[in-house]
Amino acid sequence: MPDALTLGWHQYRLERRMFWRNPSAAFFNFVLPLLFLFLIGAIVSGDQDALDVIVPGIAGMSVLSTTFSALAMNLVFLREQGVLKRMRGTPLPSGAYLGALAANAVTNAAIQVTIVVVSGRLFFGTGWPEDYLELVVFVVAGVACLAALGVAYSHLIPNFDSAPAFVNVVFLPVIFVSGVFFDAEDAPAFLRDIGRALPLTHVIDGLSGAMVTGASLADNAGSLGVIALWGIGGAVLAIRGFSWDAKRS
Amino acid sequence: MSSPAIEVRDLRKSYGTHDAVRGIDFEVARGEVFGLLGPNGAGKTTTVEVLEGYRDRTSGEVSVLGFDPGTRPRELRSRVGIVLQAGGMYRFVTVREAVTHWARLYPHPRDVEEVIAVAGLQEKADARVRTLSGGQARRLDLALALVGDPELIFLDEPTTGFDPAARRAAWDTIRSLRDLGKTVLLTTHYLDEAQELADRVAIIKAGRILAIGRPAELGVGALTRARVTWRDEDGRVQEREVEDPTRLVHDLTAAALAHGGTVAELTVSRPSLEDVYLELTADAAADAPIPPVPARA
Numbered sequence A: 001m002p003d004a005l006t007l008g009w010h011q012y013r014l015e016r017r018m019f020w021r022n023p024s025a026a027f028f029n030f031v032l033p034l035l036f037l038f039l040i041g042a043i044v045s046g047d048q049d050a051l052d053v054i055v056p057g058i059a060g061m062s063v064l065s066t067t068f069s070a071l072a073m074n075l076v077f078l079r080e081q082g083v084l085k086r087m088r089g090t091p092l093p094s095g096a097y098l099g100a101l102a103a104n105a106v107t108n109a110a111i112q113v114t115i116v117v118v119s120g121r122l123f124f125g126t127g128w129p130e131d132y133l134e135l136v137v138f139v140v141a142g143v144a145c146l147a148a149l150g151v152a153y154s155h156l157i158p159n160f161d162s163a164p165a166f167v168n169v170v171f172l173p174v175i176f177v178s179g180v181f182f183d184a185e186d187a188p189a190f191l192r193d194i195g196r197a198l199p200l201t202h203v204i205d206g207l208s209g210a211m212v213t214g215a216s217l218a219d220n221a222g223s224l225g226v227i228a229l230w231g232i233g234g235a236v237l238a239i240r241g242f243s244w245d246a247k248r249s
Numbered sequence B: 001m002s003s004p005a006i007e008v009r010d011l012r013k014s015y016g017t018h019d020a021v022r023g024i025d026f027e028v029a030r031g032e033v034f035g036l037l038g039p040n041g042a043g044k045t046t047t048v049e050v051l052e053g054y055r056d057r058t059s060g061e062v063s064v065l066g067f068d069p070g071t072r073p074r075e076l077r078s079r080v081g082i083v084l085q086a087g088g089m090y091r092f093v094t095v096r097e098a099v100t101h102w103a104r105l106y107p108h109p110r111d112v113e114e115v116i117a118v119a120g121l122q123e124k125a126d127a128r129v130r131t132l133s134g135g136q137a138r139r140l141d142l143a144l145a146l147v148g149d150p151e152l153i154f155l156d157e158p159t160t161g162f163d164p165a166a167r168r169a170a171w172d173t174i175r176s177l178r179d180l181g182k183t184v185l186l187t188t189h190y191l192d193e194a195q196e197l198a199d200r201v202a203i204i205k206a207g208r209i210l211a212i213g214r215p216a217e218l219g220v221g222a223l224t225r226a227r228v229t230w231r232d233e234d235g236r237v238q239e240r241e242v243e244d245p246t247r248l249v250h251d252l253t254a255a256a257l258a259h260g261g262t263v264a265e266l267t268v269s270r271p272s273l274e275d276v277y278l279e280l281t282a283d284a285a286a287d288a289p290i291p292p293v294p295a296r297a
């Protein structure tokens, strides 16, 4: 019997190939954060403080959209189309399959964060990250946490037609209160408190520490803790409510 | 090899208050092609998906290749091939990529090109799945179910949407599976399909098995009477159902010969599986006592 890791790798390769087979989707996937970056960069042009907020903010938004949003949408689609059900009838272990789907999302997150970091250096004066370890740790933690939450959230979405609405009703408010576009500390207290309770703010704090402010991993340990809590909760819910079949029995 | 491939004992499945399967029993021997035949909503898919491990049963005993499918052991999944009634597929994958990928998931797969040929998809091997016609997509379903070289194959309405030639080809494929010693459980609405392919058939309606046996036996066993039809001298079609047609045919032909004439359009027929099916699944018959049919072959 082929082992789970090998099968997961094959499945991951298939997912990557399928991702690139839909070139327009792939293109917009990578262009969207850049578009945000350049538009807002143009609006605040010259204001380095604002740029220093926006570059890590957009990097955090990229992690959210490639993992939470993309996985929730993708899973609802695969469930509704009956692909999940078909995969479930093969000897492919469930963990290997879901791992491959998650790894696919993680790859997109890594590509997007790289694009944002490089653009920040080339066009927005943010410099190269000062602490690569911190950058990697927060990208990995953010990806794991938000991917788990995306899978868990897909259970709430009844069908693919409603998936964009379900995803955006979370995505848009979260990017606003989490300090993607402005320093979360400048927001009114109640918004700031909501933002601080959510994981994305802490992912952005970590990225900002690594890229701009120089706050170290130790300084941001609390943020890592919040991300871990959300991640564990998300993972439990992701596994619990999982449905392979659009027609539940 | 002696234990049956599939054993079902008093299987019941309810969806909320709706009893979809109400206590059915059957066995499928190894190497047998077994057909589940019944109208829409009879409980065929429910039964098959319990055996495939997709649905939990409400009660009863089931065993598939000696395993309890409810626990979905991986070994069982590697020895079983499944054609779902409705199964989705990656839209941008090509036929060959899909079959190749599926082959990797199994320990002893068949040759990819051979399976594509068996499914009649050579010309579409490089086409993307979303460009396939309905019948071609269905053939891909069959290819994906066969590529792992399973010993037991579940086919839930495998030929729905096929043109006549493709149906014949699929029948040949299914017969070749039997020749290879595989066990097949198939559901169908097509009586000719059941008659052509299945060693035994269970007719199921409203979650109960109404009759079970070899297709030929079902026809004879359920309605032992022969139907004699002919056109009388006034040109009207006459029809009689009799236990033994010898006497009637003799009287008819003797009378005709006495006048130096013939019996126009004389036929003597036994009920086909179709007659049995229609009789058993007619609504009036649903609550009536079950006709005298052998409950087991």
Ligand SMILES: Nc1ncnc2c1ncn2[C@@H]1O[C@H](COP(=O)(O)OP(=O)(O)OP(=O)(O)O)[C@@H](O)[C@H]1O
Pocket (backbone or CB within 6 Å): A247, A248, A249, B015, B018, B020, B038, B039, B040, B041, B042, B043, B044, B045, B046, B047, B085
């Ligand atoms: N997931 C479900 N939830 C609720 N009811 C269901 C579900 N699946 C099937 N049913 C009901 O159970 C009954 C049997 O359905 P099933 O799909 O097993 O029929 P079938 O014999 O396969 O029919 P068909 O020939 O149309 O495919 C139907 O009345 C159907 O509405």
Ligand SMILES: [Mg+2]
Pocket (backbone or CB within 6 Å): B044, B045, B046, B085, B156
């Ligand atoms: Mg069905």
